[in-house]
Amino acid sequence: MGSVVIPIPDGDQGFTHDLKQEKKFRVSLSPVISYVQKNRDTIRKAIHAIKVGITLVLVSLVYFVDTLYKEVGDDNAMWAIMTVVVIFEFHAGATLSKGLSRGIGTVLGGGLGYLAAVLGQQVGGIGNPFVVGVSVFIFGGAATYARLNPNIKKRYDYGVMIFILTFNLVSVSGLREENVIEIARERLVMIVLGFAICICISLFVFPMWASDELHDSMVSKFEGLASSIEGCIEEYFRLVNEKENQSVQPTASFRDCISVLNSKAKDESLVYFAKWEPWHGRFGLSHPWDKYQKIGEVLRELAAIILSLKGSLNSPEEPLQALRESIKEPCEAAGSSLTWTLRELGESIMKMRRCQPGAFMVPKLKLVRQELSQVMCPFKLGKLDNAEGFAVASFVFTLMGVVEKLEDLSKEVEELGELAGFLQG
Known part of the structure; x- marks a missing residue:
């Protein structure tokens, strides 16, 4: 019976071949690696711009989808887009900080503005605009004075500004609108929606720490x-x-x-x-x-x-x-x-x-x-x-x-x- 010879490749030769292939792969990637290192800041800026564009498209679905648009309306849908524009920052920590500041300012401003509007409606007549005007003067002036404090201005300036804006919009809206609580609720939902999409894109899609x-x-x-x-x-x-x-x-x-x-x-x-x-x-x-x-x-x-x-x-x-x-x-x-x-x-x-x-x-x-x-x-x-x-x-x-x-x-x-x-x- 004849014998069959099975060739077995030398282990060292196979290892040397793998090293050569790996070295060749690294050489082929060296121009790409060099380009990325030299243009690192430019690439990061481009990635950030793409992330903002994607986020704007996602929040714009409120306008694209008829059922969502009919549910929230044009006046409230824009708040989601505005939220993305103003809070989406380059660094993830900056986006999170600004978004939470906007949320806290919106809730406090909206809550106090609603109370001022309800109080004005309870007074009724000529007392309604008087109560709202006095409330706007007190809270707006106090918040503005707080913004002049260096420590508050350095860390919470944006949140205080949103508080002033939201308080004025909600309280003054009570002079012409009866369903103030419904308007405030819908706008808060849109702000939360924009904030949530911003945070998800910022933290989970090529985050900039x-x-x-x-x-x-x-x-x-x-x-x-x-x-x-x-x-x-x-x-x-x-x-x-x-x-x-x-x-x-x-x-x-x-x-x-x-x-x-x-x-x-x-x-x-x-x-x-x-x-x-x-x-x-x-x-x-x-x-x-x-x-x-x-x-x-x-x-x-x-x-x-x-x-x-x-x-x-x-x-x-x-x-x-x-x-x-x-x-x-x-x-x-x-x-x-x-x-x-x-x-x-x-x-x-x-x-x-x-x-x-x-x-x-x-x-x-x-x-x-x-x-x-x-x-x-x-x-x-x-x-x-x-x-x-x-x-x-x-x-x-x-x-x-x-x-x-x-x-x-x-x-x-x-x-x-x-x-x-x-x-x-």
Whole structure:
């Protein structure tokens, strides 16, 4: 009986073939990935515009379907569309915040407006418009005064505005309409319908989380400030003739510092919106977003100190190269430690893990500060008794200020890790 030979493919060859196919697939997708990374903001804006368009189509079904249109009528159906237009924001947290503010303002304004209208109808005659007018004056004036309070204006301005609008519309409608409660009920239903569709589209269709944007922007600030320090140290100790041949201006390395300084308003908005967002991804309901705001404040202070180094680079009287060379080694070592610490802290936040700054980073920063203090000891300061020497001393003292501020930043990041439950690195 003849034997049959069954060929068995070599396992290594099959594995190598799979790796080649995977590598080829990645290469084919690299242009797409590169385009998405470069145009990320544009793509997100386009997605948001599409989501708003879809939502408007859905609420417009009230007009498209005859049975729904006959049930609610033209005057009430428009409130669903108006709700979508005014509350659908880019971030999911902003949409949720604005929608709930509109709902609360509508319910309170509609309820009090209905009571004012009923009270006016009970009085009757000339007393009806008098009661309604007095009610509009009292509640409208009180709500407007409340809007002038900075805390209320910052967080609840939209809800108070909707309260004033709804109260006036409902109470004044009672002068001409008897079925005020029916009108208020139908309009509230349309507002709730528009709000519900907005929330569903915003939360479940490519959601734009303010928390993710806040988290990523915070990480990028650490990298930007680290790059600014690197560029500053490199520029300061560059030879004069080499410096004149460089086409890039020294101020280019400080753009990240200026960006960080101008980020306060955006950070506050993102923190507020993030608090409204439900649990998603890595962030729970009790994530310490206020600590992100505190870290942002320390980063802005650090950026201001780094930006002050610009004066040393653009000084009209260049210190002698020999003086710079005498402090080059300790300053470059300090700069290397500072940039490493900033990147390590940024990576700690990005990966949500503990980097033990209290046990390792803070002592290292204190050692760097001691080394810089030795550079400015009286023995060396005795040789720096002119304008050039003072410029060198100013540069070193500013670096020491950066070290001190970075110590505070390390402690803030450590506290964030404890509050947020970061894993041990």
